[in-house]
């Protein structure tokens with residue numbers, strides 16, 4: 171499980187920072203891997219409104235940090251958007267990221283491609299402002315709701331704290347940090363009860379990527395799926411992306427991961443599936459280990475990729491039903 175905190179304030183150790191840190195501590199306490207990204211210091215150019223993404227599914231602007239952000243957004247199980255209120259809205263740099271998520275919106279609503287994690291990803295808003303304004307969080311809440319929808323996350327509500335002006339004022343609030351920690355625990359805790367499954371292949375570019383995505387797509391409420399390879403390729407195989415897109419499943423922005431990047435989460439995997447990797451799982455599985463004898467589609471034509479894709483989908487569905495082959 172990967173929990174992404176988007177830190178919207180440029181003020182280190184300020185109110186937003188403290189609130190987000192408390193949320194992430196709560197999530198970490200439930201075994202999740204957490205990451206805080208200082209969006210205020212990211213180089214993210216504003217959306218040009220050119221509609222390129224509506225045709226191509228990705229942004230024409232490729233030389234800033236948005237590619238990295240798309241990878242992280244797609245990887246996240248929970249996204250916490252933490253922001254101060256600047257003129258009744260989030261600061262410009264956070265808004266630039268939100269506007270640029272239009273490419274993810276276009277993939278979802280125009281190209282009709284399903285992000286495999288969208289059925290279970292959660293989004294939560296943390297906000298602080300200096301005044302008492304009744305409508306202080308109204309606009310930001312709407313922005314957050316539409317942002318979460320675009321990135322394929324279910325909006326789970328918000329915590330907003332008024333009259334927080336001086337840096338660190340939030341630490342003196344009677345419940346704010348405890349409330350944020352509890353929310354982090356709650357949102358992660360719900361997901362941490364899922365069974366853990368790991369798919370391994372050689373390059374983590376085709377077979378194990380497809381298997382992970384299918385398990386997330388068909389059974390993501392029951393299973394927390396991950397994948398890795400013992401010789402990770404530089405990118406997911408474009409033919410695997412194409413073959414999955416034919417089934418409406420989006421592998422865009424995913425990256426091959428090595429064995430050393432497998433999330434530990436402090437508990438063993440319930441299921442490990444090996445597909446031709448030479449090294450076995452470095453973490454001890456508590457449940458079953460399966461070998462799926464599936465030929466490596468790397469370097470083979472799209473037709474062959476489709477055959478492997480379909481075979482993997484069938485096996486994943488059996489795995490969800492719980493009657494896959496045992497060893």
Ligand SMILES: Cc1cc2nc3c(=O)[nH]c(=O)nc-3n(C[C@H](O)[C@H](O)[C@H](O)COP(=O)(O)O)c2cc1C
Nearest residue numbers: 179181184185186254255256257258299300301334
């Ligand atoms: C440029 C700017 C605009 C602001 N606009 C508002 C505002 O419209 N309403 C409000 O209540 N506070 C406003 N504030 C105050 C901040 O929201 C407040 O100090 C907050 O606690 C800052 O959070 P931080 O410590 O995480 O940076 C503004 C602050 C700045 C720097």
